[in-house]
Amino acid sequence: MTFRPTITPTSRPLTFEVEAIDEQGTARTTAIAGEHPLTLYVDKREIVTLMTMGQAPEALAIGYLRNQRLVRSIDDIAAVQVDWETDAVVVTTRKAIKGLGNKMKKRTVTTGCGQGTMFGNLMDEIDSIELRDDVRLPEDALFSLLDALRHHETIYKSAGAVHGCALAAYGAAGAEILAFVEDVGRHNAVDAIAGQMWLDRIDGSDKIFYTTGRLTSEMVIKAAQMQIPFLVSRSGLTQMGYEIARKTGITMIGRAVNKHYLLFTGKHRFEKQLTPTLLA
């Protein structure tokens, strides 16, 4: 089925210019990242207010509902409408979500930059996650991805203060960035990727998920929930991120910059090249 919900693609200005005085006493015009409240309503019920740069609000809303396990399939979503006049994103479902009130009751405030809230018992789901074991990530593909990301145009380069996430595929020609989202909170960025994957019907089971942010528990859970076997970060990790990575068997790589990386878990899916290849 190739149904796609009605969406109103809209974005906000992503950066703004303000004036600052530097240590030389010189006035400098500086770009800063936008940050806007966006209140999510599902079938007229207020769910949450997200603080977002607003690059991909529809994908963010959909991905938020996906990653919070509030909506089980993109097919359950009939429409997504963003209205920046009222700072609202209104999601209409095809059939009412069962037990929405109950799911929203329990909240865990997490270490993630960004949304930092998980409804329900996401942690309980870890045990049921099974990631594909017949896929391999060659070291060259990792280097190719890091290279592609380095050349990607980013808000971070102009304004800083944002986190980026990317979904990538890889093949003989190296890595290809399928989606790239930045946001003032990194969990918004990962959720927007999750929403984009649903909208574009992208199967995560052989993909690479890249984040500039730290590999905390929430980040690892979300990647695993999206069935993505490869999780790569420029940053480090926390103990629970590590424990969950080990439990799910995800191939987790931290401190990935240029030709450096640390392979933490899921080592069987990673193929180290011992000799230079064409891609190197």
Next chain:
Amino acid sequence: MTFRPTITPTSRPLTFEVEAIDEQGTARTTAIAGEHPLTLYVDKREIVTLMTMGQAPEALAIGYLRNQRLVRSIDDIAAVQVDWETDAVVVTTRKAIKGLGNKMKKRTVTTGCGQGTMFGNLMDEIDSIELRDDVRLPEDALFSLLDALRHHETIYKSAGAVHGCALAAYGAAGAEILAFVEDVGRHNAVDAIAGQMWLDRIDGSDKIFYTTGRLTSEMVIKAAQMQIPFLVSRSGLTQMGYEIARKTGITMIGRAVNKHYLLFTGKHRFEKQLTPTLLA
């Protein structure tokens, strides 16, 4: 009044060692930051589960309640007990909090690393915040603080993946770090500082608040709520962080590293030295 609630000072191991394979194929023992769930109960009511490194759980619990405006004074707290067996921190108040249920209803998921959730209408309070206007921060005091922070022993240096916050005073001898907390989420770190300030009865109105994290809306609101006139960050800022800083008139300095900084708002409180002094 110098009442101090009964607390059970307790901390968790802050770092753990795991093994990773680097790009040379060499196994490397790597320190990673701890991350533990800590469920906060107030008068037997479950409030939230925080994911924390666990450095200062009592101060974190108190500061969380303070910054969420759920408790109005340290004198309202009778006891704080942490039990890592059950991952719980139990706060007992002297008199029941009025309208706790209502306050918890509305939630804003923010851009902050860390807790990222604000109850109630914190944003509405901005207009009522008045910061002291008779205090000045000499540039030398800023440089002295950055220097002190550079020499501070940190989890960040050994394990990365954490954010740090500091509360500092300054005088003729330069800046003095009064409190320094790191956590896997930077909002835990700022909340723990807020809790420590209440416990030690520290008045924020002439202090400097330093964070390694970005100056998002939530960070600026929290600093202003603590009556702190000087907010300094190693990182950048977002548009709403800037807007709120302007509204509250807080003296906000970003990109503060070594002898560099950008002064964004509240410039009247900052004193640039035009000639080198003894402190420089």
